[in-house]
Amino acid sequence: MRLTVVGCSGSMSGPASAASCYLVQADGVGEDGRRRTWSVVLDLGPGAMGALMNHLDPAALDLLVLSHLHADHMVDVIGMQVYRRWHPAGPLAPLPVLAPAGALERVRGVGGDGPAESYTGELTFAEHRPGTAVDVGPLRLESFPVHHPVPAYGIRVTGPSDRGPGTVTLAYTGDTDACAGVTDLARGVDLLLSEAAFQEGRDTARGIHLTGRRAGELAAAAGVRRLVLTHLQPWTDPQTVRAEAQQAYPGPVDVAAAGATWTL
Numbered sequence: 001m002r003l004t005v006v007g008c009s010g011s012m013s014g015p016a017s018a019a020s021c022y023l024v025q026a027d028g029v030g031e032d033g034r035r036r037t038w039s040v041v042l043d044l045g046p047g048a049m050g051a052l053m054n055h056l057d058p059a060a061l062d063l064l065v066l067s068h069l070h071a072d073h074m075v076d077v078i079g080m081q082v083y084r085r086w087h088p089a090g091p092l093a094p095l096p097v098l099a100p101a102g103a104l105e106r107v108r109g110v111g112g113d114g115p116a117e118s119y120t121g122e123l124t125f126a127e128h129r130p131g132t133a134v135d136v137g138p139l140r141l142e143s144f145p146v147h148h149p150v151p152a153y154g155i156r157v158t159g160p161s162d163r164g165p166g167t168v169t170l171a172y173t174g175d176t177d178a179c180a181g182v183t184d185l186a187r188g189v190d191l192l193l194s195e196a197a198f199q200e201g202r203d204t205a206r207g208i209h210l211t212g213r214r215a216g217e218l219a220a221a222a223g224v225r226r227l228v229l230t231h232l233q234p235w236t237d238p239q240t241v242r243a244e245a246q247q248a249y250p251g252p253v254d255v256a257a258a259g260a261t262w263t264l
Helices: 046-054 077-085 101-112 180-186 212-222 238-248
Strands: 002-010 021-029 035-042 063-065 095-099 123-127 134-136 139-146 152-161 167-172 190-194 225-230 253-255 261-263
Touching: 021 046, 021 152, 035 139, 046 077, 046 095, 046 167, 077 095, 077 123, 101 123, 101 212, 139 180, 152 180, 180 212, 212 225, 212 238, 225 238, 238 253
Parallel strands: 035 063, 063 095, 095 123, 167 190, 190 225, 225 253
Antiparallel strands: 002 021, 002 261, 021 035, 134 139, 139 152, 152 167
8 A cells, every 4th residue: 555645735735735635545456357556535635636647647546535625625626526527538437525524515615616517427425434434446444533623534544565465554634633533543553644733832722733742642642653744834844843743752753745655
């Protein structure tokens, strides 16, 4: 299983990266019996659609997952809809989208289209259902409610190891503050992709985001094998947040950057 950071800038696109977008891939056998690569995208924020094209033909995408419906995690769904409707080879089949309730109406609102534009020819929406897994080829996705001002979900992905027999796991927090749900999400994973949008001593609001220290505490409590910090705003020094995490978590700590990859 492979993770590629398409975009990681927090709350907005930044000078070095699009906003939140992460590509998870694994090789497996398709319905025709041939081996193929299965591809899932977690979030599609501002600038992410164009950046995604550097890594994947969007026509080959198997599933789009939206952790929540804040603009910095979903506005480029409009670009995906345009790509699939007006593709020069002809309209593409509808793309499955796993999202919180109300996603279709939210996307239509961002697109600014009237009732005649249903989007259902290009996108098929299903709601997150904690406790019910979604299988995409060799990948299994599970949704966990997390703590944010709007309904939000972290995503746990289990897939085949690229290093031999067996499976590996990664967890993506989406946007959240510390809560029981995000601890359950992260428990025992090989890689935790954790937001750390707030900085200790600077950002005191609770119920919105983690700090580097709280991300480190989460990683330590959940027993994860590697912590990757993401969703840092353009004005934040990544090394400050990384140092916060390292004070609470003894394992390896990376900071996400556009184009970075991890193979599990």
